Amino acid sequence: xxxxYNFTSVLSSSxxxxxxxxxxxxxxxTLDFTRPFMPENLARTSAAxxxxxxxxxxxNQIRGHEYLVIFGLVEEFILPFVLDHARPQLxxxxxxxxxxxxxxxxxxxxxxxxxxFHGRFIAGFGSDxxxxxxxxxxxxxxxxxxPLAVALAIxxxxxxxxxxxxxxxxxxxxxxxxxxxxxxxxxxxxxxxARLDTLIVEALAEGRDEAGIQSALDEYLEIGMFLDNGLKMxxxxxxxxxxxxxxxxxxxxxxxxxxxxxxQALRWTYLGSGMTHPKFVATLAxxxxxxxxRIAEIxxxxx
Numbered sequence: 001x002x003x004x005y006n007f008t009s010v011l012s013s014s015x016x017x018x019x020x021x022x023x024x025x026x027x028x029x030t031l032d033f034t035r036p037f038m039p040e041n042l043a044r045t046s047a048a049x050x051x052x053x054x055x056x057x058x059x060n061q062i063r064g065h066e067y068l069v070i071f072g073l074v075e076e077f078i079l080p081f082v083l084d085h086a087r088p089q090l091x092x093x094x095x096x097x098x099x100x101x102x103x104x105x106x107x108x109x110x111x112x113x114x115x116x117f118h119g120r121f122i123a124g125f126g127s128d129x130x131x132x133x134x135x136x137x138x139x140x141x142x143x144x145x146x147p148l149a150v151a152l153a154i155x156x157x158x159x160x161x162x163x164x165x166x167x168x169x170x171x172x173x174x175x176x177x178x179x180x181x182x183x184x185x186x187x188x189x190x191x192x193x194a195r196l197d198t199l200i201v202e203a204l205a206e207g208r209d210e211a212g213i214q215s216a217l218d219e220y221l222e223i224g225m226f227l228d229n230g231l232k233m234x235x236x237x238x239x240x241x242x243x244x245x246x247x248x249x250x251x252x253x254x255x256x257x258x259x260x261x262x263x264q265a266l267r268w269t270y271l272g273s274g275m276t277h278p279k280f281v282a283t284l285a286x287x288x289x290x291x292x293x294r295i296a297e298i299x300x301x302x303x
Contacts, residue, residue, distance in 0.1 A: 002285075003198060003279075005196075006199075007096040007196070008099075010099050011095055013191075013192050014102050014103075014106070014268075015187040017189055017192065019189075021109060021113050021116065025178075032178070034062075035057075035175060036057055036060040036061065036174060036175055037060060037063070037175060037176050038060050038067060039168035039169055041268045042168055042265070042268070043059075043064075043265065044262070044265035045059045050254045050257070051251075055242070055246055058246055059242050059262075062238050062241045062245070064121075064176075064238075065118070065121045065125070065129045066131055066238060067269070068114045069117075069118055070270070071110065071114055072111050072113075072118075072135075073132070073138060074157060075110050075111050076106075076111060076138075076139055077135075077139030077142050078154055079104055079107045079111070080108050080143065080148075080165075081143060081151075082100055082200075085100060085147075086100035086101055086104070100297075103192070103193055106189045106192075106193070113186075123240055123246060125245065126245070129232065130237045130241065132230045132234050142223055143170065145220075145222065146155075146216045148204040148205055148213075148220075149216045149217070149218075149219035151197060151228075152217070152220045155197045156194060156280055159194050159274050159277040160270070160273045161187055161190040161194075161276060162186075162187065162277070164193060164269075165183055165184065165186075165187035175187070198279075198283055202286070205287040210290065213288040214288070214290065221298070227270065228302075229266060231263060231266040235259050237260055238262060239255060239262070267303075272301075272302035275298070275302060276299050281296070295299075
């Protein structure tokens with residue numbers, strides 16, 4: 001076994017890590033728009049040679065807004081998935097049920113947090129920043145797939161949040177402190193969610209033969225391509241927001257190159273960084289070495 005996760009220990013850890021929205025986003029707290037919000041490893045805005053340093057910072061802040069709002073969107077389909085997984089065990093193991101319901105409650109809290117963040121951001125930024133959606137349509141498309149495929153997609157998302165904070169956010173002293181605090185507190189609770197979703201994946205994979213595992217992996221990849229198409233659209237929406245915020249109309253060739261570069265940045269942020277996370281890879285290897293090898297071949301395109 002590559003881990004020692006269990007529902008009782010995760011529930012205990014969740015209680016220690018718990019926080020309230022009002023404590024981390026109090027009334028009157030403001031974002032510092034003189035500073036970047038996203039670490040360069042994720043934003044990749046300094047690579048945009050056609051932009052000045054100030055313009056790169058604006059695009060970085062748009063990426064920060066996109067990041068938290070998209071997480072809120074993603075958690076709107078994680079929430080019903082977790083509740084559906086908990087429902088059959090309501091009369092079973094108490095720690096399991098409590099841990100899963102706590103998982104769902106924390107996801108609902110994150111959705112509310114990110115909605116409040118959106119309001120603070122737009123008030124300070126001064127212009128609109130559109131995000132793909134609507135959330136219910138995206139959720140319906142994801143949730144129509146094999147539950148194991150959905151659980152793998154969610155596990156990838158949970159582990160990528162861990163990698164983002166530990167590898168890129170935690171030691172970056174240039175980031176706006178309030179935005180960094182939101183990422184920190186999100187990371188604290190998602191650490192427990194990654195462990196719980198590992199247990200969900202194992203439960204859903206149990207008893208499946210190799211053909212069943214590979215079929216679920218096919219659907220996991222379908223979810224990934226659906227999300228990737230959305231990320232391509234989001235890169236364009238971010239550039240629309242950039243032009244509104246700066247008053248600069250990008251030349252067609254500049255915009256095309258920047259859209260391609262930023263699409264790849266979004267691919268790394270939301271897909272590649274999770275697909276290549278060692279613990280996600282370990283889960284794949286535990287249920288099917290062949291599944292791990294398939295993802296290893298595909299993942300570089302999203303990095």
